[in-house]
Amino acid sequence: MKVYKTHEIKNIALLGSKGSGKTTLAESMLFECGVIKRRGTVEANNTVCDYFPVEKEYGSSVFSTVFYAEFNGKKLNVIDCPGADDFVGNAITALNVTDTGVIVINGQYGVEVGTQNIFRTASSIKKPIIFAINQLDGEKADYDNVIEQMREIFGPKVTPIQYPIACGAGFNSFIDVLIMKKLTWGPEGGTPKVEDIPADQHDRAQELHKALVEAAAENDESLMEKFFETEHLTEDELRLGVRKGLIDRSIYPVFCVSAVKDMGVRRMMEFLGNVVPFVDDMPAPENTAGQEVKPDPAGPLSLYVFKTTIEPHIGEVSYFKVMSGTLRAGDDLENVTRGSKERLAQIYCVCGQIKTPIDAIEAGDIGATVKMKDVRTGNTLDAKGVDWEFDFIKYPAPKYQRAVRPVNEADAEKLNQILTRMHEEDPTWTVEQSKELKQTILSGMGEFHLRTLKWRVENNDKLNIVFDEPKIPYRETITKASRADYRHKKQSGGAGQFGEVHLIVEPYTEGMPAPDTYKFGNQEFKMNVRDTQEIPLAWGGKLVVCNCIVGGAIDTRFIPAIVKGLMDRMEQGPLTGSYARDVRVCIYDGKMHPVDSNEISFRLAGRNAFSEAFRNANPKVLEPIYEVEVFVPSDVMGDVMSDLQGRRAIIMGMNSENGFEKITARVPLKEMSSYSTALSSITGGRSSFTMKFVGYELVPGDVQDKLLKEYAEKSQNED
Ligand SMILES: Nc1nc2c(ncn2[C@@H]2O[C@H](COP(=O)(O)OP(=O)(O)OP(=O)(O)O)[C@@H](O)[C@H]2O)c(=O)[nH]1
Ligand SMILES: [Mg+2]
Known part of the structure; x- marks a missing residue:
């Protein structure tokens, strides 16, 4: 296989919402450039890109798949990404190691939540974007509507390169306003018949052509001058202008395809080959030291491993991008991330499951190797003497x-x-x-x-x-002051045990005044604070202990043992066994025995006195609350809201934007455990959400009763 030069390589990610047709489009691309002789289908489980058994089982992509297409002397490395929100990590990785994102839109549904999410990600890392409106042959396809929606959402940079003459079953031709021709396909798709634009399409074609010329001219001064003088650009000038517009993201060209019928695919590949930026047209990425690393085939050799996986019949495979230099089969490299050495005995060009051995891979290109000793996703492999490292991919928090x-x-x-x-x-x-x-x-x-x-x-x-089900990290606290004393006494042969502790517990709040006088029934207790210990708790909140012992009722040396006893119960709260927080304890009295008192006795006395006082202090269970942001299409808004209300959610806000809704709510973690599955089923996968911890709040009375009962039953069973 030919070793491609850096300036012959383009790296492209196929992105878009679940089921928009990326894997099917990949199949047509591979067929068009002759890699496969027959196009497979997702339904028949025989596509190049969905080759893992789990993908066949789900009927959709789970992993990103790398393939290449040799087209007009160029090498297009394409990564077919899964569209489902569950596998968004794959799409994010692919976007980061490629230079252009083709976002596939289902022409029957238009812009979906998944489309918006990936567009946002691409924008945040400044990648050029091309849209491909697919499924134009589908019954519900509506090109004009989709374009209008895209303009609303993505703005005026949305620039049609093509428009179909008819959508639905009759879709078999479109007008291309870059080459100003009409393209028509027979039932087999593939290579179109190219004709002049018919008279009835002339005006619309001219109008869109003019918009394209203007958008292209905007990116280059000499093109702009020519445009002002002649109102015309040649095809090559147009391509140059569009390429510049792609790089600085001032144009989002829109293509029309039917992946399943292989219509428009070849023309889109031509554009990918002729117009989208080469690897070395793009701004150079930075290594961790902040140095720009140009894809120079003569530069120091450095590879970034963006994916490692175990594949059927092969075992462990590592996919990499050559960031700089030229890799040769048999090269010895150092894994700078892990500090180990690796020999890349065989290197491959990849096309789904098919791996073709190759002698060398130049900067900018994507390849794979097998049987590495110790290589993980995100590692950098360098030639001896090079110490570059790459770490440019930011992943979203799991939910x-x-x-x-x-x-x-x-x-x-x-x-x-x-x-x-x-x-x-x-x-x-x-x-x-x-x-x-x-x-x-x-x-x-x-x-x-x-x-x-x-x-x-x-x-x-x-x-x-x-x-x-993950257990919920509940917390316990108290809401009023309470008093208890406890005597621990044991005299069954040998040395005895004796310790007695009297204490008062109360809710602790930051900045509260020092303890003074407490009244329980008609008894008054005046505190005389000798010493205060503030213990910040690893799980949040505090335990504050005031030593108010007078007259040496308990020796100071036993205080730490009593505090240990309190901590035992803070770690395993008396109500549900969860962590307790925000309690102040005044130890004000007790008794010692001249012989039998020891640390363990006071620890147990402290623990039991605390438990009793805590239970009488109107204790409450607290639960973790999360702020949840949900993005859904407007038509399912009602269902999503009522589902949220069933989850004890407090709705904080609603925002409507371009036919989509963003709902912000506070929801107890307990109610979120099945949320991603439920939301996905309510919205047919056309949704996404994020969640972040905000704090603890009291659980409602009925929930608390249930938790207490469960804990009591469990403790009894364990006894
Ligand atoms: N009518 C019609 N159906 C299509 C077209 N392209 C894809 N499909 C169908 O849409 C469904 C999803 O296609 P895929 O290629 O798996 O979509 P995908 O974007 O790879 O989906 P994910 O991998 O789950 O993100 C399949 O049933 C395809 O047959 C098209 O151009 N027209
Ligand atoms: Mg797919």
């Missing part, structure tokens, strides 16, 4: 959590190792061993995302795992 455990308890350690490796493969999976919940918490982007991880652990590592 779906499950507790995970192995079916066989003995596999716990093995599972931990696997999960760590899975995170290194896909940074949008994160794992945390929660001491508080006594669970391993796995977080990801959604139910399908975690299900995919389960699939991989069970299939690749042959380890069966179970997901459980």
